[in-house]
Amino acid sequence: MKTYLKTLFFCFFPFGVYALETYPATPNLAFGFHPYGSAKFGMQYYEYTEPKLMSISGPMYNISGLFGVKLNPLLKMDVQIYYSQDIGQNIYNGSTQDFSTKEVVPLSLKSADYYLGGVGKVAFILGDGIEEEWVSFYTGLGYRYLNNNIQNPPNQIVTYRREQTYWYMPFGVDASMWLNKNIKIKINAELRALLVGKNITHFTDLGWDNDAHFTQKNGSGSRLSLGAEFFITKKQAITLEAFFDYWGIKKSNIKNITNQGKSVGSFIEPENNTKVFGVQIGYFF
Numbered sequence: 001m002k003t004y005l006k007t008l009f010f011c012f013f014p015f016g017v018y019a020l021e022t023y024p025a026t027p028n029l030a031f032g033f034h035p036y037g038s039a040k041f042g043m044q045y046y047e048y049t050e051p052k053l054m055s056i057s058g059p060m061y062n063i064s065g066l067f068g069v070k071l072n073p074l075l076k077m078d079v080q081i082y083y084s085q086d087i088g089q090n091i092y093n094g095s096t097q098d099f100s101t102k103e104v105v106p107l108s109l110k111s112a113d114y115y116l117g118g119v120g121k122v123a124f125i126l127g128d129g130i131e132e133e134w135v136s137f138y139t140g141l142g143y144r145y146l147n148n149n150i151q152n153p154p155n156q157i158v159t160y161r162r163e164q165t166y167w168y169m170p171f172g173v174d175a176s177m178w179l180n181k182n183i184k185i186k187i188n189a190e191l192r193a194l195l196v197g198k199n200i201t202h203f204t205d206l207g208w209d210n211d212a213h214f215t216q217k218n219g220s221g222s223r224l225s226l227g228a229e230f231f232i233t234k235k236q237a238i239t240l241e242a243f244f245d246y247w248g249i250k251k252s253n254i255k256n257i258t259n260q261g262k263s264v265g266s267f268i269e270p271e272n273n274t275k276v277f278g279v280q281i282g283y284f285f
Helices: 002-022
Strands: 034-050 052-072 075-086 091-097 104-128 132-150 161-178 183-201 212-216 217-229 237-251 254-259 264-267 271-285
Touching: 034 075, 034 237, 052 104, 052 271, 104 161, 161 217, 183 237, 212 254
Parallel strands: none
Antiparallel strands: 034 052, 034 271, 052 075, 052 091, 075 104, 091 104, 104 132, 132 161, 161 183, 183 212, 183 217, 217 237, 237 271, 254 264
8 A cells, every 4th residue: 555655656756746836826716617527438457356266257348428617616516437347358256165065166157247337526726827737635435336247058057147236435636737738647645445345146046045245344345547638629639548446345244144043154245356457538628
């Protein structure tokens, strides 16, 4: 974490100095309604891992949209929604266990996966008037839903579906700087504090008596992105962006599961992490 924070400091320090040196002495703080937004599409590589137990990974596409309002030169609010789905190439690598013999058999199957979410943010801005932003600091409330559906092999039922929900608070900083009159570079760094995570493991898919509803209270996430805006008019631009997205979640509480009225055992949702590398192209207005 210390290394991560040092890296962020050295990345954003030049932007902060530039913003403070050129910040107007008496900005006009009158409230108004100045809308902005974006739409993006991209490709990414997704990897979900439960260390020493299993993994799901593969290429996915993503789409996202953002709409916001700048209230004055210091304050803005926006809402972003996103969706990502596999393209038929996600692979589950894990195992299956015979609970009577305790035999563990390696298993590799296709997995149909998607996730979606949204985040609302409020940001404090350093810039030059309504139209020019240099650095902004934001927080808000975010939601993420994930669905993993591992595909059973022919004539067998050995897998089950998983649903995962996170509620979290983001704390981030955006910075931008003109390369020339038409191109602006942008960098974003965000830390996410998990408020609560909920997991539903569908053991009824195996014919057992009940699904497991787990709660995860400890974890965090982060996101880094670097991109450029190529302006086609004063307020419209084509955007290109590369990003890295990460979640690290600690293990859940314990649940007892039964099959035909008899206990199968006590289960937890293990410690897990998610890594996503991707690129996006979009339109900003």
